[in-house]
Amino acid sequence: xxxxxxxxxxxxxxxxxxxxxxxxxxxxxxxxxxxxxxxxxxxxxxxxxxxxxxxxxxxxxxxxxxxxxxxxxxxxxxxxxxxxxxxxxxxxxxxxxxxxxxxxxxxxxxxxxxxxxxxxxxxxxxxxxxxxxxxxxxxxxxxxxxxxxxxxxxxxxxxxxxxxxxxxxxxxxxxxxxxxxxxxxxxxxxxxxxxxxxxxxxxxxxxxxxxxxxxxxxxxxxxxxxxxxxxxxxxxxxxxxxxxxxxxxxxxxxxxxxxxxxxxxxxxxxxxxxxxxxxxxxxxxxxxxxxxxxxxxxxxxxxxxxxxxxxxxxxxxxxxxxxxxxxxxxxxxxxxxxxxxxxxxxxxxxxxxxxxxxxxxxxxxxxxxxxxxxxxxxxxxxxxxxxxxxxxxxxxxxxxxxxxxxxxxxxxxxxxxxxxxxxxxxxxxxxxxxxxxxxxxxxxxxxxxxxxxxxxxxxxxxxxxxxxxxxxxxxxxxxxxxxxxxxxxxxxxxxxxxxxxxxxxxxxxxxxxxxxxxxxxxxxxxxxxxxxxxxxxxxxxxxxxxxxxxxxxxxxxxxxxxxxxxxxxxxxxxxxxxxxxxxxxxxxxxxxxxxxxxxxxxxxxxxxxxxxxxxxxxxxxxxxxxxxxxxxxxxxxxx
Numbered sequence: 017x018x019x020x021x022x023x024x025x026x027x028x029x030x031x032x033x034x035x036x037x038x039x040x041x042x043x044x045x046x047x048x049x050x051x052x053x054x055x056x057x058x059x060x061x062x063x064x065x066x067x068x069x070x071x072x073x074x075x076x077x078x079x080x081x082x083x084x085x086x087x088x089x090x091x092x093x094x095x096x097x098x099x100x101x102x103x104x105x106x107x108x109x110x111x112x113x114x115x116x117x118x119x120x121x122x123x124x125x126x127x128x129x130x131x132x133x134x135x136x137x138x139x140x141x142x143x144x145x146x147x148x149x150x151x152x153x154x155x156x157x158x159x160x161x162x163x164x165x166x167x168x169x170x171x172x173x174x175x176x177x178x179x180x181x182x183x184x185x186x187x188x189x190x191x192x193x194x195x196x197x198x199x200x201x202x203x204x205x206x207x208x209x210x211x212x213x214x215x216x217x218x219x220x221x222x223x224x225x226x227x228x229x230x231x232x233x234x235x236x237x238x239x240x241x242x243x244x245x246x247x248x249x250x251x252x253x254x255x256x257x258x259x260x261x262x263x264x265x266x267x268x269x270x271x272x273x274x275x276x277x278x279x280x281x282x283x284x285x286x287x288x289x290x291x292x293x294x295x296x297x298x299x300x301x302x303x304x305x306x307x308x309x310x311x312x313x314x315x316x317x318x319x320x321x322x323x324x325x326x327x328x329x330x331x332x333x334x335x336x337x338x339x340x341x342x343x344x345x346x347x348x349x350x351x352x353x354x355x356x357x358x359x360x361x362x363x364x365x366x367x368x369x370x371x372x373x374x375x376x377x378x379x380x381x382x383x384x385x386x387x388x389x390x391x392x393x394x395x396x397x398x399x400x401x402x403x404x405x406x407x408x409x410x411x412x413x414x415x416x417x418x419x420x421x422x423x424x425x426x427x428x429x430x431x432x433x434x435x436x437x438x439x440x441x442x443x444x445x446x447x448x449x450x451x452x453x454x455x456x457x458x459x460x461x462x463x464x465x466x467x468x469x470x471x472x473x474x475x476x477x478x479x480x481x482x483x484x485x486x487x488x489x490x491x492x493x494x495x496x497x498x499x500x501x502x503x504x505x506x507x508x509x510x511x512x513x514x515x516x517x518x519x520x521x522x523x524x525x526x527x528x529x530x531x532x533x534x535x536x537x538x539x540x541x542x543x544x545x546x547x548x549x550x551x552x553x554x555x556x557x558x559x560x561x562x563x564x565x566x567x568x569x570x571x572x573x574x575x576x577x578x579x580x581x582x583x584x585x586x587x588x589x590x591x592x593x594x595x596x597x598x599x600x601x602x603x604x605x606x607x608x609x610x611x612x613x614x615x616x617x618x619x620x621x622x623x624x625x626x627x628x629x630x631x632x633x634x635x636x637x638x639x640x641x642x643x644x645x646x647x648x649x650x651x652x653x654x655x
Contacts (some may be wrong), residue, residue: 106267108515119292120294138243196210213241215387249259283321348360402426465493484520529575579607
């Protein structure tokens with residue numbers, strides 16, 4: 017109960033800070049806001065925080081995956097070991113399985129490990145990418161202790177007919193293509209987007225895992241990825257119907273780690289395939305909104321490993337995993353009075369997972385059903401003080417039901433300052449690998465639980481915006497995989513993690529004569545420590561205490577210059593610092609120069625990119641090299 021008392025003290029202090037302006041009500045001017053229509057796949061309470069990813073970065077990242085884009089956001093920790101490799105994202109010191117991802121309202125995390133590989137999701141210039149930190153994720157789903165990433169199709173009102181082609185060629189066999197076609201008239205619109213990515217990843221690096229240190233070339237790291245997106249949207253009067261399709265295929269080779277480069281032959285491959293389709297009907301009147309959604313997903317993962325000692329095959333794995341899912345949801349938004357809104361939703365999620373390993377002839381075939389219901393009340397005290405009460409009821413067929421309460425406050429003490437705070441409980445259920453994997457699965461695992469609280473202060477003017485957020489997360493029954501006496505690993509509820517800190521993000525725009533300057537900056541301070549029974553860990557692995565990013569964009573006539581900085585502090589690489597190898601502080605610099613010309617309604621552009629400008633030799637994952645200085649050229653044409 018100690019951790020609950022601590023977080024309650026923090027929350028009570030935040031509430032006192034928010035309540036104080038009540039006594040100054042007579043000094044606050046009334047703020048008149050224009051009435052706007054807001055339509056979402058799920059209702060977004062005005063008292064919760066939704067962070068929208070910068071559109072400029074989406075439009076100029078033809079070769080990137082979503083993980084690369086998110087690495088420039090505060091509070092996020094992106095772990096990867098190169099282009100096409102496994103890429104995971106965690107929020108504010110939580111685990112990658114505590115990050116939930118939805119596509120058009122349908123959660124796409126794997127039911128097997130609870131995670132998602134962000135390297136398989138391309139950046140699309142016309143899609144919407146939003147973040148919900150901490151408790152704010154409860155507006156969409158449960159279990160996201162860290163936060164939620166929402167990846168949605170383009171908005172109907174923003175779509176206009178166009179054809180766009182992008183082509184990129186770069187170092188280490190990099191080859192990227194993008195084709196976007198949008199057609200349609202007043203009521204019916206369609207957009208088709210194709211993304212192809214290929215790279216050999218045969219870059220040179222300095223191997224400091226061997227003596228003496230040698231310059232080497234990474235081998236057997238090829239990656240190919242193709243994605244097809246099709247969106248069809250019909251909107252007339254109060255109704256909107258949409259149909260979304262996503263086909264993805266990827267093949268990759270996984271190179272050896274730096275310590276094993278002189279070992280015998282090693283062949284490691286992985287293939288991923290998935291097909292997803294979803295449909296949504298949205299009906300909206302002045303004081304009532306109804307949304308119905310359904311979706312189906314089928315995915316397949318094939319993994320092969322062959323490791324030789326001389327000519328003898330010593331390790332052989334050939335596994336195949338299939339996952340099928342069905343999703344259905346209903347949500348409503350009703351105005352009880354002018355100042356009170358009632359919102360509700362219910363979701364049903366079905367998963368069927370079949371895993372089989374050929375050599376050992378083991379695996380599992382499991383079906384799982386989850387029902388997630390939500391209701392919230394928004395109380396709006398004029399335009400300056402709002403409260404949201406939210407509760408979720410979640411039933412996983414393998415566990416007892418969970419009730420998840422939360423409360424959100426919003427205050428506008430001045431017309432250019434917004435203060436928000438929240439307190440919530442959250443529950444995350446064990447993934448199917450943790451329960452049933454052979455060997456090592458533990459059917460006696462308990463759900464993970466968390467108490468969360470945050471406070472944000474946002475200052476906004478026409479040309480600049482700054483937001484400061486404080487956060488505190490306390491997770492109990494954290495599931496940790498540990499080695500056993502039988503030679504394999506098994507998960508157990510042994511960990512209690514407290515993660516706290518602050519993050520700040522600022523945006524500044526300035527125009528001087530014909531020059532336009534745009535500056536984005538972010539900083540994160542995050543301390544996250546764990547207690548595993550009698551052991552107390554230092555900072556969690558791969559989580560820097562200090563991290564920051566900065567981006568400067570300069571536009572002059574038909575030229576654009578972009579300068580990006582990515583900064584990480586020292587990182588531990590294991591749970592217990594005394595036995596951990598340290599990754600040194602990292603400072604990466606990327607730059608790009610673009611020139612474009614407009615011919616009537618057409619636009620032609622040429623962009624030159626130079627990554628890792630100062631040729632830094634570094635690792636984001638221990639003994640996994642990252643590319644040194646590299647370049648690419650992008651040609652784009654849009655009509």
